Amino acid sequence: MxxxxxxxxxxxxxxxxxxxxxxxxxxxxxxxxxxxxxxxxxxxxxxxxxxxTYAGRPTPLTDARRLSEHAGGARILLKREDLAHTGSxxxxxxxxxxxxxxxxxxxxxxxxxxxxxxxxxxxxxxxxxxxxxxxxxxxxxxxxxxxxxxxxxxxxxxxxxxxxxxxxxxxxxxxxxxxxxxxxxxxxxxxxxxxxxxxxxxxxRDFQRIIGVEARQQTLDLVGRLPDAVVACVGGGSNAMGLFHAFIPDESVALVGCEAGGDGVETGRHAAPLTAGTPGVLHGARSYLMQDEDGQTQDTTSISAGLDYPGVGPEHAFLRDSGRATYSGISDAWAMQALEMLAKREGILCAIESAHALAGACDWGRAQVAAGRDPRDLVIVVNVSGRGDKDVDTAARWFNLVSAEEIAEAELVRAHEGEQP
Amino acid sequence: MSARLDELFARCRSENRAALIGYLPVGFPSYDVSVAAMLAMVEAGVDAIEVGIPYTDPGMDGPVIQVAVDAALRGGSRVAHAFGAVQAVSPHVPTVFMSYWNPIEKYGPKRFAADLRAAGGQGAITPDLIPEEAGSWLEAAAAEDLDPIFVVAPSSTDARLAGVGNVSRGFVYAASTMGVTGTRAQVGDRAEELVTRTRAQTDLPVCVGLGVSNGDQAAVVGRYADGIIVGSALVRALQDDGVDGVRRLTEDLAAGVRRR
Missing domain, CATH: 3.40.50.1100 (Rossmann fold)
Incomplete structure (x- = not known):
């Protein structure tokens, strides 16, 4: 590999x-x-x-004990890329x-x-x-x-x-x-x-693989063994490749990628090429992509701007076909629920992109338990690829955290700011 | 029997002039008008036509062509329609496709080549396909006796120019400047140097594209190139002045390549 x-x-x-x-x-x-x-x-x-000295590495691995119940009882460890300089x-x-x-x-x-x-x-x-x-x-x-x-x-x-x-x-x-x-x-x-x-x-990938190199050692130090799964969101796929790469030779570790399921993969309104796309060429490489029967790139839908992309990195396509990694779509609604859960239970406001990974980790943990695994034996590493400050506005609308009047006023201010050079 | 590119270049050489190659995308502003504009180019003296297949992500194209192909796609232009356009113009002048690679890959290179041959087409220019990635296309084109036309750029090394010359047929497309399609006040001075360097590596005709927009430029470039390729200026003429605009510009360009 x-x-x-x-x-x-x-x-x-x-x-x-x-x-x-x-x-x-x-x-x-x-x-x-x-x-x-x-x-x-x-x-x-x-x-x-x-x-x-500048980016703040290594980033910590946080034991998120209060999230376990959402993942079927599996232990969730958060790789905190949100704490790197610039927030991702x-x-x-x-x-x-x-x-x-x-x-x-x-x-x-x-x-x-x-x-x-x-x-x-x-x-x-x-x-x-x-x-x-x-x-x-x-x-x-x-x-x-x-x-x-x-x-x-x-x-x-x-x-x-x-x-x-x-x-x-x-x-x-x-x-x-x-x-x-x-x-x-x-x-x-x-x-x-x-x-x-x-x-x-x-x-x-080579510049990002430090994420997985650190997470692998940190997991060994913390729990004395490798995790059962490492989970990351996939738009183009850099944080996922960064997390996955050091674990590829560790065959016991599942590599789980979470794409943007938008309104639901079954609706066709999503950004999940590995889950529902076909091989083709876009932006300089052949990989999976969202395209129509003429090879025209299709429009994508996701609440997350960082995942709202019709293509994906070619190494993910390779990992998908080989079966070494698995990918699925996480809907906007499920990702936003995971975002709220992480905020309210661990005090971490993550990017909407990263919330897709958390939701996928919960799905993976529950599926393992449903298949008969003992949740006390399950350890999942989730990449919190970025922090959520940039998404507060989107979240405020999604959860109705501010009134209609407050939104209207904020939009007026923004429209005015938009006129500045 | 459709006209052939090699015969065209032989004739132009005997007339001591460069060939005029015109590009228009299928379906802009509508299928019928785009084909009518191509036929108007034929009447006004174009020597060969590049039938453009609209694509959602035309990375090699500047704003004029982007806007036109976006409109064509919104209007429902399909890859299948492009074969119809080739069929309409190929009895008159040698006709090639200009297509980004993904629509060809999705169509299936073999079937694409067979349908292009059946429509009377001579070959295809593939601006985002380099010889190293072109195995399936070269095979499909050879099976149908089509001309695969590749692009060289001022940044191409001599070794790469030789490589492109080895796999191309019909002609080599020399991109005059480092940049995307679009009209320019002057065709870069690197164009002539590129033509000279390319000729040192291949016996194929070398045609210059990117930036040629009027008869004066056609005359200047036509003195050192085997052909000049005009795209954005024709698209703009079609957009601004319709089929008559395309006809007038083509007449100007055709006079340009004949100027001595």
Whole structure:
């Protein structure tokens, strides 16, 4: 399993490079830079230093004792990526890519973002390294994640709302690729997930695998054995690949991915390509995707901007087909219930993305118990990939936490703010 | 019997001029008007036509073509319709598809090639398919005697230019600048250098696309390229002035490639 990808970036039939010829030179340059950096002790020491003194690693593993009853009695351990600097796992990847940008002598970084977490992480790293930074974000997402737009601008980044197509992450990614084709000689495109053309799926996984490396050791230290399952949400799939990768050789550990089930996978209104999609090519790689019979990308539905994406990383497609990992869709309603549960029972306000993983962990624990496992023997690690500050507005509406008058007033203020440059 | 690309380039060479290749997407602003506009291009002197298959995520295209293909898809343009357009124009001039890879992969490369051949098409330009990933397409195209046309860019190394030359047939598409489709005030000066570098690696005709929008530019680029490819400017003409606009622009471009 560890032999993937091959030298041309293929995970079995998935991955590869489906991009304009103009980008090949830059992808080759990046592949070579990543390859040499991996074996350069100066590079790895610098990355380790940044991860510990700047990003706050290692992140803790929290024993969430009050959640057990929701998971059939299984013990739930939370990997706290929400406590990393900038509030999500995205910083791990971005610090690695920023160091590579410096190594390649480039001065400008562009990124796509959905929920804004990758955009914030990229803006942060660019501030730290002194790079010029442009972030593409679907207009629809700039509305539902306005807080992160403000954060990026405070950090000195230019945020460009994308008004083409569905005005979400997919279209932001198209726009970032167009910028890159035109400026590739001076600009690095810091892709935020394990998607895109080779080497991105492999490189982003390598920068994120520290999540699983830490979680594996922390679980051994805490409970004296490996967990029975590790669970993560999957949009593009970077936090999931980061958690899963160190556990792939541990065959006793189930790898469980939770996709955005939207209104319910059975309704067709979701963002769950591994659960209900078919293989195809999007954004530079072959993987599972949501497409119609003509190969046109389909619209997706999810309450979570970070999971609202029709594609998924090629290594997940490979893990799915091999049976090593399993994936299912978690509905908006179930994810929001899990979010509330974690807030009220453990005092942790997680991102809506991460709430999908918590809901999936509860499902997995109950299913094991229903199948006859003793819940006292079950240990599940859940990746809390990000914190929920950015989602308070969405949650307030979902749970009717504020009155209609308060919402109307807030929208007036926002409309006014929207007029500012 | 449909017209062939190799015969076209031989004729243009004997006339000491570059070929004019025009692009329009199927279904913009409607299927009927898009086909009428392609036929108007034929009447106005286009030498070959690129029939565009609309795609939801056209990463190589700038805003003009994006907006047009979005509208075509919203209007119900389907991959199957594109074969109809090829059938309508291929009796008059050599006709190729321009398609991103996923619609071809989903259709099935073999069936796609067979249906394209049956419609009278000569080949296809695939802007997001590099030779390394093109195994199934090269096989399908060879089985139907179609021309697979790949793109080279200013950033391509000589080794890559040779690789593209080895697998391409018909012609090589030279992207004039680093960027997406769209009209530009000037075609980049890297275009001529790219054509020269490509010719050193292959005997195929080399056609220049990206940024050519009028007869003057066609005349300049036509002095060093075997063909010029015009897309966004024709789409914009269709959008702004309808089929007559396409006809007028094509006449201007056709005069441009004949200017000495």
């Amino acid at each position: 560890s032999a993937v990808p091959d030298i041309s970036g293929h995970f079995g039939p998935y991955g590869g490079r489906f991009v304009p010829e103009a980008l090949i030179a830059a992808l080759d340059e990046l592949t070579a830079a990543h390859e040499s950096a991996k074996h350069d002790p100066v590079f790895t020491a610098e990355l380790d230093r940044l991860l510990s 796992h995205k910083i791990n990847n971005v610090l690695g890519q920023a160091l590579l940008t410096k190594r390649m002598g480039k001065q400008r970084v562009i990124a796509e973002t959905g929920a804004g977490q990758h955009g914030v992480a990229t803006a942060t790293a660019c501030a730290l390294f002194g790079f010029e930074c442009t972030v593409y974000m679907g207009e629809e997402d700039t509305r539902r994640q306005a807080l992160n737009v403000a954060r990026m601008r405070l950090l000195g980044a230019e945020v460009i709302p994308v008004r083409t197509g569905t005005r979400t992450l997919k279209d932001a990614t198209n726009e970032a690729f167009r910028d890159w084709v035109a400026n590739v000689e001076t600009t690095h495109y810091a892709i935020g997930s394990v998607v895109g053309p080779h080497p991105f799926p492999m490189m982003v």
